[in-house]
Amino acid sequence: MVTPTEVRGGPEQVGAELDDATLVARARDGDVPAYEQLVLRYQGPMFRLAMRMLASRGDAEDVVQDVFLVVWRRLGQLQEDAAFVGWLYRTTTNRCLNVIRARRPTSDVDLVEHESLAPRSRPERTAEVDAQMTALNSALAQLTAEQRACWLLREVHGRSYEEIAEALGATSTAVRGRIARARAQLAEMMAPWR
Numbered sequence: 001m002v003t004p005t006e007v008r009g010g011p012e013q014v015g016a017e018l019d020d021a022t023l024v025a026r027a028r029d030g031d032v033p034a035y036e037q038l039v040l041r042y043q044g045p046m047f048r049l050a051m052r053m054l055a056s057r058g059d060a061e062d063v064v065q066d067v068f069l070v071v072w073r074r075l076g077q078l079q080e081d082a083a084f085v086g087w088l089y090r091t092t093t094n095r096c097l098n099v100i101r102a103r104r105p106t107s108d109v110d111l112v113e114h115e116s117l118a119p120r121s122r123p124e125r126t127a128e129v130d131a132q133m134t135a136l137n138s139a140l141a142q143l144t145a146e147q148r149a150c151w152l153l154r155e156v157h158g159r160s161y162e163e164i165a166e167a168l169g170a171t172s173t174a175v176r177g178r179i180a181r182a183r184a185q186l187a188e189m190m191a192p193w194r
Contacts, residue, residue, distance in 0.1 A: 018034075018037070020038065020041070020081070020082070020084050020085060021081035021082045021084070022034075022081075023035070023037050023038050024038065024075070024078065024081040024084045025081050027072075027075055028075050028076060028078070028081075035072060035075075038084070039068055042085070042088055043064060043068065045157065046064050046067060046068075046088060046089075046092045047060055047061070047064045048156075048157075049089070049092055049093070049096070049152065049153070049156075049157060050063045050064050050092055050095075050096050052140075052152050052156060053093070053096040053097075053100065053145075053148060053149060053152060054096055054099055054100065055137070055141065059099055063092065063095045063096055063099060064092065066095060067088070067091050067092050067095055070091065071087070071088060071091060086163055086166055086167065089153070089157075089159065089163065089167045090166060090167035090168075090169075093149050093153065093167045093168060094167075094168075094169075096145075096149065097145050097146070097149060097168075100145040100148075101145065132190075132193050135189070135190060135192075135193060136186070136190060138189075139185070139186050139189035139190060140152075140186070142185070142189070143182050143185060143186075144178075146168065146170075146178055147178045147179075147181055147182040147185075148182070149164075149167075149168060150164055150168070150175050150178040150179045150182060151178075151179055151182040151183070151186070153167065154175075154179050161175050161176055161179075
C-alpha cells in the first residue's frame with residue numbers, strides 16, 4: 001500500500017507544505033523532522049539579520065546556531081504556535097544585541113548585502129555602488145545597537161513597529177523614535193551620495 005507521504009515525495013516535501021503553526025505543534029510533540037523544516041525555513045532570514053547586526057560571519061553563525069538550539073529546548077514554553085516567527089526574531093535580535101554590547105562591531109564585513117545591486121556590465125557603476133554600500137555599512141556601524149536593530153528589522157526585514165517592539169522589549173513609540181533617529185543619522189551620513 002502506498003501512503004500519502006510516498007505519493008507526495010517524502011516527509012521533507014510534506015513539511016514544506018505545512019504552515020508554521022502546524023510544524024511548531026508537531027515539533028513540540030517531539031517531531032524532529034517538523035523542527036528541521038522550521039529551521040530550513042528561517043535559518044536564512046535569521047542569519048541575514050545576525051550578519052547585518054554583527055558584521056561578522058562567524059559571530060552570526062554562532063548566534064543563529066545558538067538561537068535554534070535554545071528555541072528547540074524551550075519550544076514547550078511557547079504559548080501560541082503562531083507566535084513562533086516573532087519569538088525567533090526576538091531571540092535572534094536579543095542574542096545579537098548581547099554580542100554587540102560585549103564588543104565593538106568591526107566594519108570589515110558588510111552589514112548590508114549588495115552583490116545583486118551592481119550591474120556586472122558597467123565597471124564604473126559597480127565601483128560606485130560598492131563605494132555607496134561601504135559608506136552605508138560604515139554609517140550603520142555608527143548607530144547604536146538598538147537603532148541598528150530597529151532599522152534593520154524595519155527597513156530590511158519588513159517587520160512592523162509592533163513586532164520590533166515585542167522583539168526588543170520596548171514600546172512601539174520607542175521603536176518609532178529609534179528608527180526616526182537612525183534614518184536621520186543615516187540620511188546625514190549618506191548625503192554626499194544623493
